[in-house]
Structures are given as C-alpha cells and as structure tokens.
Amino acid sequence: MANSTDKPEPIRFRFAQSLEAPQFIERAAQYAKDPRKYLEEKLGRNVLEERKHLLHIPDKVDKDIYGAGEHKANFEKHIAKLFGKESGLFFITGVQAQLAALKTHCERVGRNRAAWHVTSHLETAEAGSYKHLYGLERVLLGEKDENPSLEAIEKALSLPEDQRPAVVLLEIPNRTLGSKTYTWDQLVAISAACKKAGVIFHCDGARMWEIEPYYQKTAGKTFADVAGLFDSIYVSFYKGLRGAAGAMLMGESSLIEDAKVWQKRVGGTVITLMYEIIDDERGFNENIGTFARKWKKMDDLQRGVLEATEKFRTKDGERIISFVADPATCCQVHNVFSGYTIEELTAARDKVEEKLNVRLFERLRAKESVELMTKAERERMLETNGNNVVATEDDRKHTIEWMLAEETLEVETKVFVDAFAAFAKELVTAGAAGKQ
Amino acid sequence: MANSTDKPEPIRFRFAQSLEAPQFIERAAQYAKDPRKYLEEKLGRNVLEERKHLLHIPDKVDKDIYGAGEHKANFEKHIAKLFGKESGLFFITGVQAQLAALKTHCERVGRNRAAWHVTSHLETAEAGSYKHLYGLERVLLGEKDENPSLEAIEKALSLPEDQRPAVVLLEIPNRTLGSKTYTWDQLVAISAACKKAGVIFHCDGARMWEIEPYYQKTAGKTFADVAGLFDSIYVSFYKGLRGAAGAMLMGESSLIEDAKVWQKRVGGTVITLMYEIIDDERGFNENIGTFARKWKKMDDLQRGVLEATEKFRTKDGERIISFVADPATCCQVHNVFSGYTIEELTAARDKVEEKLNVRLFERLRAKESVELMTKAERERMLETNGNNVVATEDDRKHTIEWMLAEETLEVETKVFVDAFAAFAKELVTAGAAGKQ
Structure with a gap:
C-alpha cells in the first residue's frame, strides 16, 4: 500500500495476505516458469x-x-x-x-x-x-x-x-x-x-x-x-x-x-x-514444514503478552487481554479484549500504532451471540479482511483473530509483547482519564 | 510445444488456446502490472x-x-x-x-x-x-x-x-x-x-x-x-x-x-x-472489436474452400467437405466430412500436415446421434481439447469444430483453402487406391 509520508508501513498482526494483485500473480508466474x-x-x-x-x-x-x-x-x-x-x-x-x-x-x-x-x-x-x-x-x-x-x-x-x-x-x-x-x-x-x-x-x-x-x-x-x-x-x-x-x-x-x-x-x-x-x-x-516454528513463536509471545499484561484487569478482575486458545494450539489464535468499547479499543490501537508503528487489528465488532446475528452479519463477520472479528457475549468484550504467518514470523517476540502491553496501558490510562 | 526436429510447428485450425501454462500466467502478470x-x-x-x-x-x-x-x-x-x-x-x-x-x-x-x-x-x-x-x-x-x-x-x-x-x-x-x-x-x-x-x-x-x-x-x-x-x-x-x-x-x-x-x-x-x-x-x-474481421476471414475461406472442393463428392453426390453454418454466421463453424471413416480422415490429415505443415484437426469421432450417446460420452465430446468433435448421423460423417482466432487471423486465406483442397484430394486418391 502506498504511503504519502515517509513513515514505513506498520507491522500488522494480520490475518489476510499482504501482497497486492500484480505482485501476487507475478509470484505465481515466477514459480510456474x-x-x-x-x-x-x-x-x-x-x-x-x-x-x-x-x-x-x-x-x-x-x-x-x-x-x-x-x-x-x-x-x-x-x-x-x-x-x-x-x-x-x-x-x-x-x-x-x-x-x-x-x-x-x-x-x-x-x-x-x-x-x-x-x-x-x-x-x-x-x-x-x-x-x-x-x-x-x-x-x-x-x-x-x-x-x-x-x-x-x-x-x-x-x-x-x-x-x-x-x-x-x-x-x-x-x-x-x-x-x-x-x-x-x-x-x-x-x-x-x-x-x-x-x-x-x-x-x-x-x-x-x-x-x-x-x-x-x-x-x-x-x-x-x-x-x-x-x-x-x-x-x-x-x-x-x-x-x-x-x-x-x-x-x-x-x-x-x-x-x-x-x-x-x-x-x-x-x-x-x-x-x-x-x-x-x-x-x-x-x-509446509514451517508451522511448528510459527506455533512456537505464537506460544512464546502469548506467554510474554500474558505476563506483561497480567496486572491490567477490568473492574471485575478479569484480564483486559486474554487468548483463546490458552495455551495456543497452533499459529492461529483469538484475542479477547474485555472491559472496553469499540471506540476505546480503536483509539488505543491508533495510539499504539502512532508510538510503536505496530497495528494490532483492523476492525472490531461485538455481538450478543452468534445465534442472534442475522445470516448476513454472520457471513460478513466470517469474511472480514484484515483480522477477522468474532462474536462475543457483551458489548465490552471483543475478539480479534490472527495468525503468525510468513509476514510476521521474523518479527521479534518483544515487538508483539511491547505492543500488547502498550495497548493495555493505553486502555487503562485513557479509561482513568475519561472517568476524571 | 517443443519439437525434436527443426520442422516448425504446424499451423493448426484449432479450437483451444495455444499458450502453455507458464506463459499464460506470465501474460496475466504483465497485464496486471x-x-x-x-x-x-x-x-x-x-x-x-x-x-x-x-x-x-x-x-x-x-x-x-x-x-x-x-x-x-x-x-x-x-x-x-x-x-x-x-x-x-x-x-x-x-x-x-x-x-x-x-x-x-x-x-x-x-x-x-x-x-x-x-x-x-x-x-x-x-x-x-x-x-x-x-x-x-x-x-x-x-x-x-x-x-x-x-x-x-x-x-x-x-x-x-x-x-x-x-x-x-x-x-x-x-x-x-x-x-x-x-x-x-x-x-x-x-x-x-x-x-x-x-x-x-x-x-x-x-x-x-x-x-x-x-x-x-x-x-x-x-x-x-x-x-x-x-x-x-x-x-x-x-x-x-x-x-x-x-x-x-x-x-x-x-x-x-x-x-x-x-x-x-x-x-x-x-x-x-x-x-x-x-x-x-x-x-x-x-x-473485442476483432470479431467482424474474424468472421469476414472465415466467410472468405469458406467460399474459397467450397469452391476448391466443389468437385470432390461422395458416391451419393454429396460434398466431401461442407460447412455448418453455411454461410458462416461468425468466426466459429463446424466442418462435416462425408463418405470416409475416422482412419481414412486421420491418414489424410497426416498427409496434408506432412506436405503443407498444416494440421486440420486433432480428433474425430462419429456417433449415431446425440441422443444415443451415453452422458459420459456427450460430456467427453463437449470437452475435447483441440478441435471439438460433434456427433453426426452415421459412421461416414464426422464433424470438427473450430474458430478463426488470434492464432490464425494472420494466416493467409489461401493456406486454409489449399489445406482443405489437399485434404479432399488425399481422401479421394487414397480411397480410389484402396478400391483397386
């Protein structure tokens, strides 16, 4: 994606592939040859x-x-x-x-x-x-x-x-x-x-x-x-x-x-x-042959993130950032964010991107439950580009879905940990400020 | 297609596209860029x-x-x-x-x-x-x-x-x-x-x-x-x-x-x-914008072929080579070959290819009628690569399907006419020789 400034593209904890259409086809042509x-x-x-x-x-x-x-x-x-x-x-x-x-x-x-x-x-x-x-x-x-x-x-x-x-x-x-x-x-x-x-x-x-x-x-x-x-x-x-x-x-x-x-x-x-x-x-x-390493990295960063965000809790004592599955079974997980609205989560994401040039997710949505969603909503939910958002129980619980893929395999574990920690801190700080 | 001899690839009156897989994808990549x-x-x-x-x-x-x-x-x-x-x-x-x-x-x-x-x-x-x-x-x-x-x-x-x-x-x-x-x-x-x-x-x-x-x-x-x-x-x-x-x-x-x-x-x-x-x-x-020219060329060569093969008739007085539709409605037609078996038609095709380096068709098949074909046969018939073969009424009538496409648009009309004329002549000559 073209950027009008000199700022490099952020690291994205994304779900979808990042190549643009012409490069995608060109890569296949190179392989075919x-x-x-x-x-x-x-x-x-x-x-x-x-x-x-x-x-x-x-x-x-x-x-x-x-x-x-x-x-x-x-x-x-x-x-x-x-x-x-x-x-x-x-x-x-x-x-x-x-x-x-x-x-x-x-x-x-x-x-x-x-x-x-x-x-x-x-x-x-x-x-x-x-x-x-x-x-x-x-x-x-x-x-x-x-x-x-x-x-x-x-x-x-x-x-x-x-x-x-x-x-x-x-x-x-x-x-x-x-x-x-x-x-x-x-x-x-x-x-x-x-x-x-x-x-x-x-x-x-x-x-x-x-x-x-x-x-x-x-x-x-x-x-x-x-x-x-x-x-x-x-x-x-x-x-x-x-x-x-x-x-x-x-x-x-x-x-x-x-x-x-x-x-x-x-x-x-x-x-x-x-x-x-x-x-x-x-x-x-x-x-093929890379998924053990991707899982290992997801497992490492999950431990790191959980440790670094241990103290960030909702007023009910729940973790603000948690993982499903916990521990991860593979390179693909959900993160559940508890205690904040879409607007608060999005603002915190943007702050983290500004400070660390890391973008944690693309879109968020909260739903009462999968059963209550209309068919069209469920379909959109499952087809969201970027991180896919999964339904949760109340409007203060939101989920993102992402995977450790070739685009992020070489990103240091510390980058993920710092980004999630900054995100949690941002949520808590902004929340406290908002309540004053 | 690679050729082991120095003989150039024959001109094919073909139906299917000629590019091989890597070149096909490479062309799309060039366009996409x-x-x-x-x-x-x-x-x-x-x-x-x-x-x-x-x-x-x-x-x-x-x-x-x-x-x-x-x-x-x-x-x-x-x-x-x-x-x-x-x-x-x-x-x-x-x-x-x-x-x-x-x-x-x-x-x-x-x-x-x-x-x-x-x-x-x-x-x-x-x-x-x-x-x-x-x-x-x-x-x-x-x-x-x-x-x-x-x-x-x-x-x-x-x-x-x-x-x-x-x-x-x-x-x-x-x-x-x-x-x-x-x-x-x-x-x-x-x-x-x-x-x-x-x-x-x-x-x-x-x-x-x-x-x-x-x-x-x-x-x-x-x-x-x-x-x-x-x-x-x-x-x-x-x-x-x-x-x-x-x-x-x-x-x-x-x-x-x-x-x-x-x-x-x-x-x-x-x-x-x-x-x-x-x-x-x-x-x-x-x-787009080329089909009038392709039709015109098909129409020209059809007239030329019909004129050049006018005298070649079956014992019932039927044309050995005819066209459906006649006149052509567009760049895609059928040719019906009357009076000869698959073996005779194939041998004549090979002779023409040897002499003129033009290959008229890939495969032939005769069937009693579409209705009598099994479903699998009909499906295979419709999916044949090269020229597609269409069912006809008896085992001395065979049909090929082909189109004037970008691969053959610049081939001179005379090449088509000469090839069909040589094909008819070959059939008649071989048939007469076989009967002696």
Whole structure:
C-alpha cells in the first residue's frame, strides 16, 4: 500500500495476505516458469534439502483442461499420499469440496443427514447450501463454546435410524473457537465410536496444516495418522499455506470419482484452474514444514503478552487481554479484549500504532451471540479482511483473530509483547482519564 | 510445444488456446502490472484509440476478497453497460451463472420450470445439475437439428400454468449447431411472445462476442440491442475472448443480488478470483472489436474452400467437405466430412500436415446421434481439447469444430483453402487406391 509520508508501513498482526494483485500473480508466474529455481531462491538450498520429503516440485507445470492434466494429477496424488489417502481432488472452494463429500457419503449410505457443530462453516457461512441446494438434513452437535464431546457425538450416533446422521463432520482445529482442538486420544475415541455405529467420519481440515505440529508434539502423530482416523478429509490452500485459492478433498478413489459428479453439477469443473493449482503448490512448498516454528513463536509471545499484561484487569478482575486458545494450539489464535468499547479499543490501537508503528487489528465488532446475528452479519463477520472479528457475549468484550504467518514470523517476540502491553496501558490510562 | 526436429510447428485450425501454462500466467502478470502499457504494446496506440469506447482499462487492478473489490466492480459495471443491463456479476463458470439466473427467475416467478433446446449445455454437459442440485424441471424446445422455432416456443408458452416454464433460455448463437442463430426479426418476435405470455427470456450468450457482427451487419444492432430483447444474459470470457476462465451474468440489480445467494451456495464465492477477472479483462480488451474481421476471414475461406472442393463428392453426390453454418454466421463453424471413416480422415490429415505443415484437426469421432450417446460420452465430446468433435448421423460423417482466432487471423486465406483442397484430394486418391 502506498504511503504519502515517509513513515514505513506498520507491522500488522494480520490475518489476510499482504501482497497486492500484480505482485501476487507475478509470484505465481515466477514459480510456474521454474518451480525448483523459485524455491531455491525463496527457501535456500539447505532448507529445500531438509524439507524435500514433504515438497512436490514438478519439472514442468501444465494447464489442466476441465480438471484433467498431468501436473494437477501429480499434485493431487502427492497431497493424498501425505494424508495417507487413496485419491485427492482439487476444488476451487472448500464449500464445494465438503458438500461434495457429504452428499456423496449420504447417497452411498442411503441416509440424507449429516452432523456438525453449531460453529461449522456449513452452518454459518454457506447460506444454507446443504439444505437449499443439496437437500441434506443436519444434526447439530454439542454446545457453542466447546468442540462437541464424545458424549454429544455418541448421542447423535445412537439416534433412531431415521434421524441418525450418515456422516459426522468435525473441524480440526475449530477456527471459531480460536483453534481449540481434540487431543489425539479424544479423536481416537470419537473415530472408534463412529466406526462402531457404522457412521462415516469426515474431517474439516481447513487448518490441518496449522494444527499438525500439535499432534506431532503431543502424540508423535503425522498428517496421515490424523487423517487415518477419518474416512475423508478436506484441506485448504489459501489460509496458512498462502496459496491463491482452492481446496482438496481426499479419500477412497470411489468416493473421489463420485464427488467429481457433484463438482460438475456445482459448476466447479472449470475450463482450467491451473493458476490456483500452481500457486497453491507454491504456497504448499513454501510453507509446509514451517508451522511448528510459527506455533512456537505464537506460544512464546502469548506467554510474554500474558505476563506483561497480567496486572491490567477490568473492574471485575478479569484480564483486559486474554487468548483463546490458552495455551495456543497452533499459529492461529483469538484475542479477547474485555472491559472496553469499540471506540476505546480503536483509539488505543491508533495510539499504539502512532508510538510503536505496530497495528494490532483492523476492525472490531461485538455481538450478543452468534445465534442472534442475522445470516448476513454472520457471513460478513466470517469474511472480514484484515483480522477477522468474532462474536462475543457483551458489548465490552471483543475478539480479534490472527495468525503468525510468513509476514510476521521474523518479527521479534518483544515487538508483539511491547505492543500488547502498550495497548493495555493505553486502555487503562485513557479509561482513568475519561472517568476524571 | 517443443519439437525434436527443426520442422516448425504446424499451423493448426484449432479450437483451444495455444499458450502453455507458464506463459499464460506470465501474460496475466504483465497485464496486471500496467494494463494500458500492455495493451499499447499488444495492440498499438492507433488500434487502442480506435477501440477505446469499447475497452475497460483500469489505472490499477486490485484483489477482490470474496467477490468484493473495486476493480471487479468496475469491470462488471463496464460489461453490464455494454449490454445495456443494470448490473453484472462475475462467476467462475457459465454453469454457475446460468443456473443461478434460472433458479432466481423461477423462485421470483414462483414456478419451478425452465425451457431450453435439446442441444443446450444444461441438457448435455452439466450432469443434470438443474434437476439433481437445483431441483428445477425443464421443458425441451424444438427438434435437435435446428434452433427452436417461434411456433415451438409458443407451444411451450401456451402450456397449462402448472407445466408452463417460468423462463425460456435460448443460446445465441447455437454452438452445437455450428453457430446457427436467429435473425434479428425472429428474435424480436420470440421476445415479444415471451413478454406477452409473462415468461422470462434468458440468453445463453456464451458466444455473443462472436455473433454480434452478424446482428450489426444484418440489422445494425449492437450488444445492447440484442441483450435488450432478453431479461438476463450470460456471457463467457474464455472462448472467443481468450481469457483464463469465467463468465458474467447481467440483468436487473435485484436479480443479481438474488443470484449472489446462489453463487454462495454453490461454492462460487471464492476468497479471490482476481487472476481470472484480470486475465478476462485482458482477453476482452485484446479481442473485442476483432470479431467482424474474424468472421469476414472465415466467410472468405469458406467460399474459397467450397469452391476448391466443389468437385470432390461422395458416391451419393454429396460434398466431401461442407460447412455448418453455411454461410458462416461468425468466426466459429463446424466442418462435416462425408463418405470416409475416422482412419481414412486421420491418414489424410497426416498427409496434408506432412506436405503443407498444416494440421486440420486433432480428433474425430462419429456417433449415431446425440441422443444415443451415453452422458459420459456427450460430456467427453463437449470437452475435447483441440478441435471439438460433434456427433453426426452415421459412421461416414464426422464433424470438427473450430474458430478463426488470434492464432490464425494472420494466416493467409489461401493456406486454409489449399489445406482443405489437399485434404479432399488425399481422401479421394487414397480411397480410389484402396478400391483397386
């Protein structure tokens, strides 16, 4: 973004990607010309060598025609193999990938019903597509502030057959809940319960790249181990991986073949998606293997911020700045700001930016609860650029969502800590001044 | 494409675009960086000046986020204005654009039924999406070898209300029928009949760019005049315009707002489609204003080929090489080859390529009729790369589909004429030799 003054661009604790359109496309063009050379320059030969077991570096990219193309097929195979699945299918959106999976599962089972949590993308951000377009019914699982428990899922699994879901979808990790997730043992138990009940288990793995280090660290488990607990899984390429757009569905080959029919019906079989496929491969190659470090940094700065802002409390003794999840499960978190209005928070943010040239968030909003929001509000909420703002309980609680990404990975931890501490101090000082 | 010998690449009478993936993306990157400079270099300043009333040249492109972005909005406005419509909405595919339009029209009217011709894309290439996904019913119009007549349409319009379509879709021109189309007066009459019956009239204008010179020449009518006969129209950016992928739906603003909900449901609201939008704008700017010349050249070479191959007849006296439409209505036609098998046609093509370094087609197929093909066969047929092969009546009739595009516009007419004449001669000579 152009600046009319000499002041450098502030450091942003942002959610969205920062490149402008021409540079974004130019980067893809550079990669397409010679993927290996691009990656050598971007990552260095040593890093490339270290990560080569993870990467997919084609000698040559080609243009898929209506989904058929050698490069696309090889990339799909590579990702599917990483997740231990037989086949993969690229989609332009996760909406298409997941609904194709759910519809196909339901048709194969012969029961037209799927189960998911109230915070699921299917429930909040797809204008009721599952119902209005795919003719599916759904069972809502659990309560809104936590991932559905084994008990809540078992309750759905033991419904009478005409109400029982054909498929259970869990989002690993849960984006709306600040990336809260299940432990490995919990997932194993839920997977076993689904299998026992003869119910398909599908993973919304939009942020599986981000959460994998958690399963590595806590249970020594890989992408394939986690995906192995599910019958099918969808992953996204434009979030943590920073690709242009797109998603992949993985599972048995017969599932993928059936899902292709729904992809066609939904107008998802495009003359070519080569740009997205190529840029997503670039994003995958650049970012895979970096999420443990991003999580570590988020964890470090979270400890630092909590320590530095320990003393800043609301009149009810609540922390002014807190984190969800706490501790962070991955590089993406929510911050909850308690005790102040939007106007006060925004003024404090601007003061911090002025003093430290760090901008903590873009927009804020408070809502009574997700359920009370109109559909349009919920959709806007989920699509806000910059930091995404998440609903909270009262007008003195606001939430921002952000991730440690390549743009901020090299920013010193102290910069984050100082900025949040200055923000809290600013709020308290301005609040006290306002009350005089 | 790399060639291992020194022989230059043959001239191809092709259908598909010829650029390889990295060059395709690089071209978009060049355009995105500075659209005006790119176009000045590509078209020259004089041409740019001549066509400036048609073009949309932004000072700067940006990245739309979930469909919201200044550049996208301006491009949509520009195209909608060209067609005299209130609003436009970019879609990644025509399948999505048309089904969103039909579904929205049907919901607003309160009758769940649309009418189209047996050759329509909705009937042959979308895996029954209208039915299986959108829950629409359809009325088939007319007979398979001709565009539906006013009488056939009036028959549908006068059906009892519970069977009457809410919307009639016509494809202008009809791709499956070699770009055959209606005269201006016929279209006026059909439009009036729909209006009188209170039935919405929607235009499948996938090749409206290609056919507009026909309405200009025969009736002095513009894009806006033709679109003015319809309540809504969809156009495509990756065919004659040679953009990356994508389509636009245009109509009243309230229609477009409602269609956005279906776009979201269908998973068509992508994090960004900036690459497609930018490259489609490039294709539009490069190709708009060229279709009259492309049609003229197709018309010239058609006359030349018909004259040069006049004497080459099957034993039933039929022309070995004929054209559909005859005369051509635009730059895109079918050639019908009569009296020879696939093997004979392919051998003759290879001989011509050897002698003249001109390659007439990529693949051929004969089918009894479209109706007898399996759905998968029809879909493959419609998606063949290179020249697309169209079904014909018997195994001695084969059809290729091709267009005069930027790749062949500067090839001399004589090259086409000589190649087709050599092809006919080769067929006759080889046939006679085979019979000895």
